[in-house]
Amino acid sequence: MPSRRKMHFVAFLLAGPTAHHHGAWRHPEADLGFFTPEWHEHIARVLEAGKFDSLFFADILGLYDLYGGSFASILRCGGQMGLLDPIPLLSIMSRATSRIGLGATLSSTFYPPYHLARSLGTLDLLSGGRVAWNVVASHGHLEAQNFGLHELPARDARYDYADEVVEAVCKLWESWDADALVLDKQRGVFADPDKVHYVNYRGRRISTRGPLTVPRSPQGRPVIMQAGSSPRGRDFAARWGELVFTLQHSKSDMQAFYQDLKSRAIAQGRAPEQCLILPSIDIILGETDAIARERQAFINDLVQTEAGMAQMSGHIGIDLSRLSPDLPLADMDIEAGSRGSLDVILQGTQAQGLTLGEAARRFATSELCPQIVGSPETVADQLQDLFESHACDGFILTPTLMPGMFEQFVRAVVPVLQARGLFRRDYAGRTLREHLQET
Numbered sequence: 274m275p276s277r278r279k280m281h282f283v284a285f286l287l288a289g290p291t292a293h294h295h296g297a298w299r300h301p302e303a304d305l306g307f308f309t310p311e312w313h314e315h316i317a318r319v320l321e322a323g324k325f326d327s328l329f330f331a332d333i334l335g336l337y338d339l340y341g342g343s344f345a346s347i348l349r350c351g352g353q354m355g356l357l358d359p360i361p362l363l364s365i366m367s368r369a370t371s372r373i374g375l376g377a378t379l380s381s382t383f384y385p386p387y388h389l390a391r392s393l394g395t396l397d398l399l400s401g402g403r404v405a406w407n408v409v410a411s412h413g414h415l416e417a418q419n420f421g422l423h424e425l426p427a428r429d430a431r432y433d434y435a436d437e438v439v440e441a442v443c444k445l446w447e448s449w450d451a452d453a454l455v456l457d458k459q460r461g462v463f464a465d466p467d468k469v470h471y472v473n474y475r476g477r478r479i480s481t482r483g484p485l486t487v488p489r490s491p492q493g494r495p496v497i498m499q500a501g502s503s504p505r506g507r508d509f510a511a512r513w514g515e516l517v518f519t520l521q522h523s524k525s526d527m528q529a530f531y532q533d534l535k536s537r538a539i540a541q542g543r544a545p546e547q548c549l550i551l552p553s554i555d556i557i558l559g560e561t562d563a564i565a566r567e568r569q570a571f572i573n574d575l576v577q578t579e580a581g582m583a584q585m586s587g588h589i590g591i592d593l594s595r596l597s598p599d600l601p602l603a604d605m606d607i608e609a610g611s612r613g614s615l616d617v618i619l620q621g622t623q624a625q626g627l628t629l630g631e632a633a634r635r636f637a638t639s640e641l642c643p644q645i646v647g648s649p650e651t652v653a654d655q656l657q658d659l660f661e662s663h664a665c666d667g668f669i670l671t672p673t674l675m676p677g678m679f680e681q682f683v684r685a686v687v688p689v690l691q692a693r694g695l696f697r698r699d700y701a702g703r704t705l706r707e708h709l710q711e712t
């Protein structure tokens with residue numbers, strides 16, 4: 274019997290109180306130890322025991338302060354903040370694990386290519402080839418102002434620049450041949466200079482000479498993740514993304530995005546299975562469906578509408594304190610901000626007739642992505658249905674309780690999916706790219 278197509282799982286982390294669900298950190302069982310190495314080691318071990326393809330840190334290079342012109346709401350409500358730098362956190366997690374992928378969000382707009390190639394290359398080398406780079410072109414003027422610019426460049430210009438940055442970084446990663454390191458003490462040959470090359474990359478806006486200082490890592494090129502949603506962002510994702518993650522409100526929204534992005538990848542000359550598409554979902558588990566629904570009501574009640582308004586403002590680049598919370602949000606052109614976030618808000622607003630205030634609460638729970646709620650069997654049924662309806666290649670799991678949700682999911686749902694032949698029982702390969710290409 275042919276083996277079944279397998280799901281892929283990636284855990285969404287943000288180094289602060291909130292990943293997506295703003296009630297999660299207020300839950301009585303939440304462990305708020307994220308300023309300690311042990312907390313990160315524990316989560317990495319749990320996810321690796323669950324055979325996740327990867328974990329990754331989202332990141333924002335500053336505190337969202339558009340809502341009412343202040344960061345007060347985000348800080349007070351414990352909103353989305355990348356409080357800590359992902360790279361040292363991933364270094365800690367890599368030491369606690371041996372197989373799981375380790376993804377870092379790093380901005381192509383603000384970090385220079387040589388720095389990106391060196392930092393990610395070092396981690397890929399030391400982790401045995403488990404690194405992913407979530408390439409973001411960044412979405413806030415506040416980030417630009419932290420890096421010496423008055424404002425963020427326009428969207429298409431950011432992506433044009435990002436294309437050059439990724440081209441340059443990939444060339445730097447290739448500047449050492451795989452067999453350039455010799456390490457021959459007898460002959461006194463450390464490395465073969467003929468196997469280390471200048472890059473001499475010259476784009477329209479950036480250039481770098483190379484070679485990189487870091488020898489070739491086991492993956493050669495760390496995995497590229499992407500989350501662009503505007504037409505230009507989707508083309509960028511289709512060109513580079515091996516793992517594309519997305520916010521979609523419903524199964525039919527997921528299917529439309531899936532079809533669109535796979536077609537764009539094919540148009541770029543890529544095989545569709547080289548570009549995996551993972552929508553974000555929340556999971557809330559209970560011993561029975563009824564218990565899970567009670568838990569859902571409890572945890573969603575912990576969300577503060579103000580957090581949602583501040584969060585949405587930061588994501589879409591508009592100060593929503595100026596709009597009425599009693600009217601629905603209308604579509605608009607945004608040059609800064611994330612089209613993916615605006616799209617999912619509009620999807621939910623239209624499908625469910627939400628006012629801005631209601632949409633804000635939903636944004637602060639699951640960013641209007643599905644909450645999948647029930648017993649382990651019910652949750653597995655729903656994941657299977659989405660997976661088999663060509664809505665996705667797997668899922669980005671966002672925590673509704675840290676680290677409890679991941680622990681429960683690994684203990685209760687992963688074995689059900691494994692028994693159904695829908696998820697790996699063990700890692701077949703060593704590198705992240707091998708996990709992603711497992712069929």
Ligand SMILES: Cc1cc2nc3c(=O)[nH]c(=O)nc-3n(C[C@H](O)[C@H](O)[C@H](O)COP(=O)(O)O)c2cc1C
Binds near residue numbers: 332333502611613
């Ligand atoms: C699911 C999802 C997650 C994202 N995570 C981040 C992030 O962690 N940091 C960031 O700066 N941008 C993040 N973004 C923003 C995008 O990567 C992108 O830079 C932004 O959406 C602008 O491109 P777009 O308008 O084409 O969507 C995310 C977007 C989506 C849809």
